[in-house]
Amino acid sequence: xxxxxxxxxxxxxxxxxxxxxxxxxxxxxxxxxxxxxxxxxxxxxxxxxxxxxxxxxxxxxxxxxxxxxxxxxxxxxxxxxxxxxxxxxxxxxxxxxxxxxxxxxxxxxxxxxxxxxxxxxxxxxxxxxxxxxxxxxxxxxxxxxxxxxxxxxxxxxxxxxxxxxxxxxxxxxxxxxxxxxxxxxxxxxxxxxxxxxxxxxxxxxxxxxxxxxxxxxxxxxxxxxxxxxxxxxxxxxxxxxxxx
Ligand SMILES: [Zn+2]
Numbered sequence: 001x002x003x004x005x006x007x008x009x010x011x012x013x014x015x016x017x018x019x020x021x022x023x024x025x026x027x028x029x030x031x032x033x034x035x036x037x038x039x040x041x042x043x044x045x046x047x048x049x050x051x052x053x054x055x056x057x058x059x060x061x062x063x064x065x066x067x068x069x070x071x072x073x074x075x076x077x078x079x080x081x082x083x084x085x086x087x088x089x090x091x092x093x094x095x096x097x098x099x100x101x102x103x104x105x106x107x108x109x110x111x112x113x114x115x116x117x118x119x120x121x122x123x124x125x126x127x128x129x130x131x132x133x134x135x136x137x138x139x140x141x142x143x144x145x146x147x148x149x150x151x152x153x154x155x156x157x158x159x160x161x162x163x164x165x166x167x168x169x170x171x172x173x174x175x176x177x178x179x180x181x182x183x184x185x186x187x188x189x190x191x192x193x194x195x196x197x198x199x200x201x202x203x204x205x206x207x208x209x210x211x212x213x214x215x216x217x218x219x220x221x222x223x224x225x226x227x228x229x230x231x232x233x234x235x236x237x238x239x240x241x242x243x244x
Pocket of ligand 1: 227
């Protein structure tokens with residue numbers, strides 16, 4: 001069977017505005033969890049809740065990013081922070097929690113050959129987002145957190161070569177959100193080489209492939225696309241101009 005996978009719009013660690021995110025996805029991405037926003041994938045937005053620290057929760061054993069489900073809406077229950085996270089809406093249809101949970105279970109029970117794909121964007125600050133890449137939804141659990149039941153979704157970072165052709169990436173390749181927030185503040189949201197504020201990217205000073213860490217702000221900086229290309233020795237190709 002021939003299948004197509006949309007070419008990634010952004011590179012992992014690209015820094016984008018919210019408007020660029022919406023334009024690129026051609027969809028109004030507002031909620032944290034957006035099940036099957038496109039036939040081929042869903043979208044998770046990782047935005048840090050008020051007063052919560054910037055921490056990505058990783059399960060080292062399974063190399064997974066752990067994403068928490070959403071609360072009930074305030075017109076459903078009196079106190080959403082104390083109520084169990086809902087599997088269904090008051091009408092009985094699946095919530096986003098329910099849809100993602102069902103997709104994860106289907107994969108675990110081998111009802112589907114491939115895990116559901118989720119694109120993840122993380123918020124760096126108001127209006128500033130970063131593309132974190134594609135993930136496979138490999139598991140979901142309902143966990144009692146001491147107060148109530150919450151959903152936990154387990155996502156494995158993958159590099160999509162083509163549709164359903166992927167390689168699993170080591171989690172330490174990814175730059176944690178906390179490091180990005182620190183680097184953004186330190187570099188003042190500008191390319192450290194030329195000061196540009198366009199086409200920015202979180203760049204490893206010493207590349208990950210050469211042993212450079214992602215986990216420490218000292219090895220991460222903001223570069224614009226131009227400076228990033230000249231750093232890696234790639235030649236900037238200037239598109240030929242065709243005259244009609
Ligand atoms: Zn630059």
